[in-house]
Amino acid sequence: MVKALLVAAVSSGQGKTTATAALARKLVRMGQRVRVFKCGPDFIDPMLLERASGAPVRSLDLWMVGKELCSQQLAQAAAQADVILIEGVMGLYDGTPSSADLSREFGVPVMAVIDAGAMAQTAGALVHGLRDYGPVEMAGVIANRVASEGHAKMVASSLRDIPLFATLPKQAKSLPERHLGLVLPGEVQDIDLLLDDLADQLVFDEAAWDRLPPVHIAPAPAPSPEAVLAGKAIAIARDAAFMFLYPANLETLRAMGATLEFFSPLADEAVPTEADAVYLPGGYPELHAEQLSQAATWQASIRAAHAAGTPIFAECGGMMALADTLADQAGKTWNMAGLLPGAVAMQPRLAGLGSQGLDTPHGVLRGHTFHYSRLATGVTPAAYTVKHPSAIQGEAVYQVGSLTASYFHAYFASNPAASAALFLRRV
Incomplete structure (x- = not known):
């Protein structure tokens, strides 16, 4: 109680x-x-x-x-x-x-x-x-x-x-x-x-x-997901530009057997060479665009990982940092890593908000979107999320080689199998 x-x-x-x-x-x-x-x-x-x-x-x-x-x-x-x-x-x-x-x-x-x-x-x-x-x-x-x-x-x-x-x-x-x-x-x-x-x-x-009377909260079973990421090392960007990350996402990856290694693009740290996959969460890249544009070691390492076919999952701010350019709130344009052809620009008004789900072969992966920027790209989306509860079309999901990128923030615990697939090589 x-x-x-x-x-x-x-x-x-x-x-x-x-x-x-x-x-x-x-x-x-x-x-x-x-x-x-x-x-x-x-x-x-x-x-x-x-x-x-x-x-x-x-x-x-x-x-x-x-x-x-x-x-x-x-x-x-x-x-x-x-x-x-x-x-x-x-x-x-x-x-x-x-x-x-x-x-x-x-x-x-x-x-x-x-x-x-x-x-x-x-x-x-x-x-x-x-x-x-x-x-x-x-x-x-x-x-x-x-x-x-x-x-x-x-x-x-x-x-x-x-x-x-x-x-x-x-x-x-x-x-x-x-x-x-x-x-x-x-x-x-x-x-x-x-x-x-x-x-x-x-x-x-x-x-x-x-x-105030106490509240009785009944104990609930806590089944563990399958260890489908056993032996996999996932490199995760974590610094002032990339910090929008559900703690449950990290817990889910670990529960599936993954080893997590953190690195800082803002500090111009390279993607760890032993990484089997890369996760770029959301954050505030627009506040650090100049510093990211000058992070040559980070940019070269993420391009090398992409060229080697390493699975990369980039959500919202992570995706913004992988476009060709990013225009900040002052309208100044900065060069980004260039894995996703296109230009990101900050907007004065909210550009996306709300709960959304992504249909996958493993079922629906749930999450949300919340952003003030827009991406202009010629890349054809591989899929779209579905807004909840309206069921209308939501955010585009892009695939460029081994990169999966979207404004969609996934909540991994809602579907561990679908989440694991983001970090496994496609065959």
């Missing part, structure tokens, strides 16, 4: 990540063992939540991850922690499946975060609507951007039978953002001081916390 909460809101921008990070840090400082999860596909928020909690953060999504693996991850966390916090995605009922669906599936009550900065008693109508629309079990409310103690009392009185669990004032210094979301924790000066300040400013009702 463990205390568990799903931290959700009426929409994005209400302060879910800030509230979850503040609560996680505060509970850790109270001596609690805290595990945090993130609903839906996301790379950046989990990095901040991991920093706040001091423990790995995994994804929960009833479609992409699947009910069975979600259950396994929650059961493992429940066996190791005193508290489980799950940050929702977008609004509580947004998406198919939604954060509310996850709450009901595992019996985890909702802690609603509201931006109270421009309201008072209307907070009650908003929260009761969130609770009753589904309905969901509502544990309480965290009111964000509260101006004063009097303001907090007005919000609390409007909630009627729902407790005001905590408040946060308007922040003088907010967590910085860029086009794909929050700035990475390692780039924020004094990030731990900022998290400690958030925890200090969270006015927290410990009595309400003590009254």
Whole structure:
């Protein structure tokens, strides 16, 4: 038995990540063992939540991850922690499946975060609507951007039978953002001081916390995938330009027997010569385009690996770094590795977003897409992903020799066999 909460809101921008990070840090400082999860596909928020909690953060999504693996991850966390916090995605009922669906599936009550900065008693109508629309079990409310103690009392009185669990004032210094979301924790000066300040400013009702009933999360079986990558060494790019990588992807590759070797294109490191395959995950190549364009050793090594027929899987930012050129946000064009003929250019608006699946001979490989760039290429796509739940055409998947490249971010644990095929030589 463990205390568990799903931290959700009426929409994005209400302060879910800030509230979850503040609560996680505060509970850790109270001596609690805290595990945090993130609903839906996301790379950046989990990095901040991991920093706040001091423990790995995994994804929960009833479609992409699947009910069975979600259950396994929650059961493992429940066996190791005193508290489980799950940050929702977008609004509580947004998406198919939604954060509310996850709450009901595992019996985890909702802690609603509201931006109270421009309201008072209307907070009650908003929260009761969130609770009753589904309905969901509502544990309480965290009111964000509260101006004063009097303001907090007005919000609390409007909630009627729902407790005001905590408040946060308007922040003088907010967590910085860029086009794909929050700035990475390692780039924020004094990030731990900022998290400690958030925890200090969270006015927290410990009595309400003590009254929260524990949640029973049943243990779930955890079958291991076949060791189809036994004896294979996979080289994985990992640095400030290539860091959007599900931890579950690494775990799945290892569970299939692969040995993982990490290298840094930004540091102009060559692909390890002993690598049987190469994985280039997403990230921010557009922020490091000049440095990547000058990384002659890295470029020569990836071209050599491609010429030798080494399987290369490049997703989103990884694919961008393999085009002929990359135009950054300022419009300046830089030469890239040139394995995928074409030009990538950053766009002012979102160019792709949402859950998608790729049909393969091994079944559907699930994942998502989220990018602000476009690729102009004459290469005919070998396949397309399918958007979920609309079932309309999604991202193009390109194959050029031993290279498979797409804006699609694959979640390997959704289909280990299909994922392994990406790193095996085609015959």
